[in-house]
Amino acid sequence: xxxxxxxxxxxxxxxxxxxxxxxxxxxxxxxxxxxxxxxxxxxxxxxxxxxxxxxxxxxxxxxxxxxxxxxxxxxxxxxxxxxxxxxxxx
Numbered sequence: 001x002x003x004x005x006x007x008x009x010x011x012x013x014x015x016x017x018x019x020x021x022x023x024x025x026x027x028x029x030x031x032x033x034x035x036x037x038x039x040x041x042x043x044x045x046x047x048x049x050x051x052x053x054x055x056x057x058x059x060x061x062x063x064x065x066x067x068x069x070x071x072x073x074x075x076x077x078x079x080x081x082x083x084x085x086x087x088x089x090x
Contacts, residue, residue: 003025006025007021007022007025008021010024010025032050035050036050036051036052036077037052039052044082045082045084046082046084046085047081047082047084047085048079048080048081048082048085049079049080049082050077050078050079051077051078051079051080052075052076052077052078053075053076053077053078054073054074054075054076055073055074055075055076056073057070057071057072057073058070058071059071
């Protein structure tokens with residue numbers, strides 16, 4: 001399922017035009033991204049928790065040359081599934 005399929009499902013379920021459903025989905029996505037950029041968590045009951053984690057700097061190897069390179073620390077998104085989601089997927 002992709003974003004357009006989600007938009008179609010939301011529009012059909014709540015009976016609104018697809019443009020309004022797409023705006024709603026876009027607003028949710030933008031809200032999650034901006035909250036993660038601030039370093040805060042987004043918790044959605046029944047779905048899970050989105051958070052941003054800092055990955056430590058590390059030494060890595062270039063697979064082509066075998067040369068050691070330094071990878072800087074960076075923030076990466078993280079998702080922890082809720083128990084309800086885990087149980088539904090089983």
